[in-house]
Amino acid sequence: HQPEASDPELLTEQGHDNSTHINIDHAYYTSKIYGPGDAMGKELWVNIDETEEDEWKVFGVLSGTHRQAERVNLSFDFPFYGHILKEITVATEGFIYTGDIIHRLLTATQYIAPLMANFDPSLSKNSTVFYFDNGTALVVQWNQIHLQDSISLGTFTFQAILHTDGRIVFAYKEIPIDINDINTENHPVKVGLSDAFVVLHEIEQIPNVRRRTIYEYHKVNILKSKISNSTAVEMLPLPTCLQFSSCGPCVTSQIGFNCSWCSRLQRCSSGFDRNRQDWVDLGCLEERRDPRCLRVTDVANTTSHHLTHTTTLVMTTSMQQRTSSMTSTPVSKMSSTVTSPSTHSNTKSDERLQIGLLAGIIMMMVVMAAAVLMSVYMYNNPTSSAGLFFMERRPTRWPVMKFRRGSGHPSYAEVEAPGQDKDTAVSERRRC
Structure with a gap:
């Protein structure tokens, strides 16, 4: 992937004042970090209590659970790394998963993480994870939640806001300790974004089985040392190649x-x-x-014009032939009529084209009839060799796979919506 324009770790020793904001370019996003003394940091916080219920298009609560994730359908198209997302997955441990495949290893990549850590909302009745969608933004709030292995440290309250224009905001209201001091033994601690692509590989030893490999092509790391009470991070999407349609x-x-x-x-x-x-x-x-694609449109237009001109000439010649035939001399004098070689060749070509077209239509009808008969046969005889062959090779939504558990990446269980499929998968996570 392309390197980031500036390394965020280099900014940790530049002594920025907490009342000012820091701009960092991450190639796909530009992040702005607002300190506790910056009024913008407080303005970016969304006060749920002041939001009218009739403005909510989606509302949900994840509470009293540990390591749970829930699918949420968005009421708007959300651009993420240039891709349009129509649904996301909210996890209780301080992050949003953005991948298409629900699996047990959600913390590896494809996330939006205001503060990913080993949070456990089940430790307190006051702890909640809730979200609402007002049609232009989705707000997810982790409210008064404790770290599972450090409950005595206090509660954390923070938000992630996804805007319809692609902006992403992390807002922090209550952060009791330095994030760098959070234990990472049982769960990774991350602040930022990540995206990946999935590649399917055939497994030679096992026919009809494919392995999924996830490649993380980019991630945004936000400075953990800058996250504290009343701070905020605003990430603005930068242009990507995907926006061009020609x-x-x-x-x-x-x-x-x-x-x-x-x-x-x-x-x-x-x-x-x-x-x-x-x-x-x-x-x-x-x-x-390849700059030659710039000329594709011109070549196509020229070819189209040439074909139109040629077709017109052929039609004119044909009309002339038919007219000549209608006004020709009697049959006894036809031997003196001269036929040009090109006209004779065109006539034969037309006859061959008609014969080929007729043969193609007949062949298609035979194939369709055979397919219908075969379908009827397999329906009435499902245990036949043909029926078993097609059943074993029927298409499925996702190939059957399982993710290999890696150190530092805990498993998650999905809170499944009614009628929603859930799949597992086998994958290696690699950095490209």
């Missing part, structure tokens, strides 16, 4: 990424996003930074 603007863009256009996908990309699998499988890597 070749010209894509390959000539100057946004800090090596954008290239893939004519097979009709998509602009740097090659590192959630659609990486399609980008590789369809050979888009060979088209990287």
